[in-house]
Amino acid sequence: MKNTQNDATDLSAQIASKIRDSIVEGRLIVNERLPSEAELSEQFSVSRSTVREALKRLAAQSLIRTQRGAFGGAFVNKLSYQDAYSQNITTSTLLLSMNDINIDVACEARFALERSCVPLACARRSEEQLSVMRRELHRQTSPDLSDEEWCASDVAFHRSFVDCAQNPVLSYQLTGAVEAMLPLMNMITFTARSRAKIISHHAALITSLETQDIPLAERTLGELAEYSMQLAAKVLADRDKK
Amino acid sequence: MKNTQNDATDLSAQIASKIRDSIVEGRLIVNERLPSEAELSEQFSVSRSTVREALKRLAAQSLIRTQRGAFGGAFVNKLSYQDAYSQNITTSTLLLSMNDINIDVACEARFALERSCVPLACARRSEEQLSVMRRELHRQTSPDLSDEEWCASDVAFHRSFVDCAQNPVLSYQLTGAVEAMLPLMNMITFTARSRAKIISHHAALITSLETQDIPLAERTLGELAEYSMQLAAKVLADRDKK
DNA sequence: TGTTTTTCATTTGTCAGACAATTAAAAGTC
DNA sequence: GACTTTTAATTGTCTGACAAATGAAAAACA
Known part of the structure; x- marks a missing residue:
């Protein structure tokens, strides 16, 4: 049940896929905060822009929402009806x-x-x-x-x-x-x-x-x-x- | 029927929304090539990174596909079953x-x-x-x-x-x-x-x-x-x- | 002439670094 | 204690650069 979209070649798609699996399979729960973009770019050893592109993909599917400012970040979104x-x-x-x-x-x-x-x-x-x-x-x-x-x-x-x-x-x-x-x-x-x-x-x-x-x-x-x-x-x- | 998701504050979401409307309402047809990222960033007066984030949002919904190289670019994707x-x-x-x-x-x-x-x-x-x-x-x-x-x-x-x-x-x-x-x-x-x-x-x-x-x-x-x-x-x- | 190889321009993918905008907590002030 | 200011963290945006891919055109070759 993993890597639902793994034929993608770009890093941002791969990273998005990994995070998406974490959400779908429940390792990340609703309203949980993801690591900051800086931390994610370290974790995955990619630049911040690549992480951002991955996060935008998830945002487009309403899987996460983002908030600026201190104690902001990306949060797992509760998919509303x-x-x-x-x-x-x-x-x-x-x-x-x-x-x-x-x-x-x-x-x-x-x-x-x-x-x-x-x-x-x-x-x-x-x-x-x-x-x-x-x-x-x-x-x-x-x-x-x-x-x-x-x-x-x-x-x-x-x-x-x-x-x-x-x-x-x-x-x-x-x-x-x-x-x-x-x-x-x-x-x-x-x-x-x-x-x-x-x-x-x-x-x-x-x-x-x-x-x-x-x-x-x-x-x-x-x-x-x-x-x-x-x-x-x-x-x-x-x-x-x- | 416009601006399906217009409460968004970021530029990349706004741009994605505009392009999405163009596709849904048929102004951009299947397999048509979008302007290059450089051209889009001029058109919308934003940086290339912002355009890219917008395009990644659309890619996440399978609305476009991208191809590298000369004569590559972003193309309106035919949504498959x-x-x-x-x-x-x-x-x-x-x-x-x-x-x-x-x-x-x-x-x-x-x-x-x-x-x-x-x-x-x-x-x-x-x-x-x-x-x-x-x-x-x-x-x-x-x-x-x-x-x-x-x-x-x-x-x-x-x-x-x-x-x-x-x-x-x-x-x-x-x-x-x-x-x-x-x-x-x-x-x-x-x-x-x-x-x-x-x-x-x-x-x-x-x-x-x-x-x-x-x-x-x-x-x-x-x-x-x-x-x-x-x-x-x-x-x-x-x-x-x- | 026909075919193969090489070059080249274009475009996306990735990276690094900078600054602006936002935000909530912490510190300071009355 | 209530209010204001500062501060640190974080996302949003911009700029500039280079790598990788790719098809077209040019060059080389047979």
């Missing part, structure tokens, strides 16, 4: 945008994942999440919403749906899937008619949560997935025609 | 280990997520994945397997199950959930009896795939989740007693 969320989203978004993923594959994955929280969501949904979903649904009925705003509202709606399961680990894992779809969805221009259809599905989803109707929720998500793919296919076909 | 996998796993693992997640919550999330690929897995499972699962199942019957080896085999089994859905995006999203459980599971000592019980569930899972029996697969996953939680609860109770 927020940090983990944004890293997950960045990675997922780039993975989808750089690997020309088939949109059907992405949609299939997304709705399969959302389906996974249907039973929990129906059982535990709280008024808090339901009101967010109702608010977003209402926003979506506004005809002067731009495509970008529409998609953002769509994402907020589905994130709230996921949150209904009241399981933060589940929410974390699904955030990437839901958010990363945003750029893909933004490519699709929604006509008034297609918006109305999606809105009716969203309304059904809220109803299914209110009445704790698991089969209805699953069916609705399936229809939503199918309709999303249809829309995407149509947009792609129109584009190819031109 | 492999890179995305390992980043996801690192983040998920740390998130779970640093936030003293309730093991029930983690188990619940994991099996809910796995359940999401049951229909696709039953429909598309190929001989390739089934043989991996049979091999790991056979490994698990060996009594001289250490707890670590047992858990690793367990992870391999479930990863292969996820791969049955033949959807790379789904596999990517679920990798974090399955792999991050490994350290948590490693805390549990498996008696011969509990191993046998898990093995029987695994066998049932293989059968459900072979016969494309969706309800059986879902039921088996549910039982597996419940049993995992029971084991964990027992371990925790025993530890508290001491």
Whole structure:
């Protein structure tokens, strides 16, 4: 389980890797202070700049934070849900945008994942999440919403749906899937008619949560997935025609 | 959608953030070469070391790769599934280990997520994945397997199950959930009896795939989740007693 | 002419040393 | 005791230098 990224040739990457292993494997614990840059450069027999580059790598992964001044230094960072969320989203978004993923594959994955929280969501949904979903649904009925705003509202709606399961680990894992779809969805221009259809599905989803109707929720998500793919296919076909 | 991490005070973080935005928003495309460090330091009016620290931050997120020599430089990296996998796993693992997640919550999330690929897995499972699962199942019957080896085999089994859905995006999203459980599971000592019980569930899972029996697969996953939680609860109770 | 070797310019990797900015503890002052 | 000043430690940034790698161009060679 060691040296997760050891094919790197630069010293700074090697040092970062060693320190990272120390953190992941628990030899350095949360909020523990690392040796100062000067001490580290002695320990590893490299210059301070090389140590600094290694530390910046770790900072980029939110593994450490640094503080200036006496009694400052680099500290092992407690990875917050927020940090983990944004890293997950960045990675997922780039993975989808750089690997020309088939949109059907992405949609299939997304709705399969959302389906996974249907039973929990129906059982535990709280008024808090339901009101967010109702608010977003209402926003979506506004005809002067731009495509970008529409998609953002769509994402907020589905994130709230996921949150209904009241399981933060589940929410974390699904955030990437839901958010990363945003750029893909933004490519699709929604006509008034297609918006109305999606809105009716969203309304059904809220109803299914209110009445704790698991089969209805699953069916609705399936229809939503199918309709999303249809829309995407149509947009792609129109584009190819031109 | 700009300046995703703008509360940073250091120049290197600011510069990294700007370049990152350029990549995420598509102004810099895959394999495009960034200006040289010297040029960047002119552009941003900072020293070369500061630019280098910024670039190392991006390299840590696999957003760029660098190459020495004439016509070398920093290039926008195409994020591979492999890179995305390992980043996801690192983040998920740390998130779970640093936030003293309730093991029930983690188990619940994991099996809910796995359940999401049951229909696709039953429909598309190929001989390739089934043989991996049979091999790991056979490994698990060996009594001289250490707890670590047992858990690793367990992870391999479930990863292969996820791969049955033949959807790379789904596999990517679920990798974090399955792999991050490994350290948590490693805390549990498996008696011969509990191993046998898990093995029987695994066998049932293989059968459900072979016969494309969706309800059986879902039921088996549910039982597996419940049993995992029971084991964990027992371990925790025993530890508290001491 | 075609091929191989050498040279060379460019770029990243590493180092050393300096100073600025920040910060909390310690010392001094009233 | 409360407040101010000093001080030492530490990160942030800059400058300049050299090593190492590398592909292109030039030179040498057959």
